[in-house]
Every structure is written in C-alpha cells, then in structure tokens.
Amino acid sequence: MAPARMPLSFAEIAVVAVGLILGWGMLAIILTDPSLLNVGVEVPAATGTAP
Numbered sequence: 536m537a538p539a540r541m542p543l544s545f546a547e548i549a550v551v552a553v554g555l556i557l558g559w560g561m562l563a564i565i566l567t568d569p570s571l572l573n574v575g576v577e578v579p580a581a582t583g584t585a586p
Contacts, residue, residue: 564571
C-alpha cells in the first residue's frame with residue numbers, strides 16, 4: 536500500500552525556491568568570476584621571491 540501524499544505548504548515551496556535561487560546564483564558567480572568570492576580576504580602581494 537502506497538503512503539498518502541501530503542500537499543506542500545506555501546512556506547515549504549518558498550524555502551525550496553529561495554534555496555534554488557541562492558544555489559544557482561552562487562554557481563553563476565563561481566563560473567563567471569571566482570574572485571568575487573574572496574570579498575574581505577586579504578591576499579598577500581606577490582614579491583617575486585620564493586618563500
């Protein structure tokens with residue numbers, strides 16, 4: 536016997552929609568310009584010498 540299906544509430548659909556938008560947005564950022572993910576991260580300047 537198959538379990539009964541419960542309809543999705545508006546809140547559940549909204550959470551899934553927001554998650555999809557954020558997920559696809561992050562993927563788009565990574566694929567277009569990965570340097571945008573380094574906001575607030577200090578990168579040391581290249582000195583041209585090996586450590």
